[in-house]
Amino acid sequence: MTMDFIISAIVTVVGISTPILLAATGELVVEKSGVLNLGVEGMMLIGAITGFAVTFTTFNPWLGVIAAAAAGAAVSMVFGVLVLSLGSNQVATGLALAILGIGLSTLIGAGFTGMIVPQFSSIFPSVLSHDPFWRVIFGYSPMVYIALAIIFAVGWVLNYTRAGLVLRAVGENDLSAHSIGYSVIGIRYMAIAFGGAMAGIAGSYFSMVITPMWAERMTAGRGWIALALVVFAGWKAGRLVIGAYLFGALMTLELYAKASGFQFLPSQFWASMPYIMAIVVLAVISYRDRTGSEAPACLGKPFLPNS
């Protein structure tokens, strides 16, 4: 096993993990504020088609990403109005948002099938980004670095700033936060919009970075994995990074094992690996739950101060 081989494998892992990390980071903030938005998959697809369409028309991938974030945030506001202002059930509304996003992206994308868009150029000089060794650090799409920067910023804000403390307070005890004068609804709106924007960017990673094209349902269920990842990570930003890369590493390992013809484990075992992992992690979390849950206390509960 040469160095080049290992580096190529790492590049694959990072590539496949990044969109999940982006979407999960957004959902982490949403859930920290006490709201469960299950519509990540739908918002990602809206971001994917918007990013693609804008890049296709403007030839500028940066504009595409910004538009994807805006579209994701906009569609998340539909969810926001329903669950925050109208007090509808968060689980049902989130699922509806997922379905809406799938349908809407298909509708918008009908005219964009079979087209391709220009890709991001590297932000580092070619000497570094194409160097056989240094590409392991400098050889990625700019979106990879942006994703990492965002997750570190989110982790820092949540744990070390006043804004993060307020957000957590709203998620842990909405009535107390309300009684000392914080706008629970307003803060939750902002959190949902941030989650939507992150999901939108994550979606655009599929249509602009991994494969620069649009195809219906091209995120192929990654939004659901991002949701699960937030739970696995125990609502902690640091563990989210590890979890996302671990997921990418497992999937890449599966592909290498299959291509190398390792017959000691049947293909069905590898295919069921994510689910086995899910059960193991959930078991660990449930065990820890006995000593106190890590989930935000108000997660999924509507805020109705006057009822």
Added chain:
Amino acid sequence: MTLMNRRNFIKTVSATIALPAMAAKSFGADTLKVGFAYLGPVGDFGWTWAHDKGRKFMVDQLGGKVVGDYVENVAEDASAVPVIRDLAQSGHNLIFTTSFGYMDQTIQVAKDFPKVMFEHCTGFKRADNVSTYNSRFHEGRAVLGTIAGMMTKTGTIGYLGSFKVPEVVMGVNAFTLSAQAVNPNVKVKLVMIDSWFDPAKEAAATETLANLGCDIITSHTDSPATLQVCEQKKLYGFGQGADMSKFAPNAHLTAIEDIWGPYYLSRANAMLDGSWKSTDTWWGFKEGSVVISPYNAAMPKEVAAAADKIQAGWKDGSYNVFTGPIADQSGAEKVAKGVVMADGDLAGIDWFVKGVEGA
């Protein structure tokens, strides 16, 4: 005096709605209405797109004698039944259901409409008014295998599959056998991604195969992801189902195109002249169901000549990639020397030939 209960009300209302629509569509008495149930959207640039191209071809060729309607995004579950039933009820005399997952639903609806003729794509259940049809895509795979076997420099070719189903296994085997015929030491590394459509996983699998030394990577999944990764990595690949050179102008060597038009035309003609019978059709190069896209200019002349020769061989019947001796992965002989595998054996094939690694 009829009671206006809910059921009657619905009947009356739908009849009122349907009447003008039917009047508008009443062409001559000999106008044939053909209906299609599609798996995906017509713009999927793959499976459904190819079927719709076939439908348009049929309509164009027959001028005013035929009307072709379709329903897209039909799920492969019980919800396909009302869709097919609606097509039959709204006066379509010939109905094509274009995915494997509509098999039982087609048979079920066909029982209630003995005067409507049905055609199910890729299935194996037939009835007096239900035919089946498919294409010999593996014939095209033999052309790709020949090209890949001649052009690979590393001697290792990547193959991205979806599931271990006969259609995919057939393709892998045809590809490998034809590549070995021109390059005896060639190895084919196979990865099944357990999905027909997952661009991110297809891309990751392509990167994996490239890292394992494959310099040509072909795929049997529905997106152009493999080609796009090949383009970025300056490797070669092939289009699947349609000419995908637009997605990867340099990497795209050629593609297998699914051409359904001639079949749809022949079946519509059979309806018009009253000769329609329940059959099982499996067309290939000879009948024009499988077509190879224009070659990439980067392909050397002798490779193009060899590829042309395989195509010509399929057409005149002088070539069949599944001619023995053929051994499976363990080396055991599956087909004896000089014997050609029967269609029935091919249709249920579940073993890979020697030289296929992985899966």
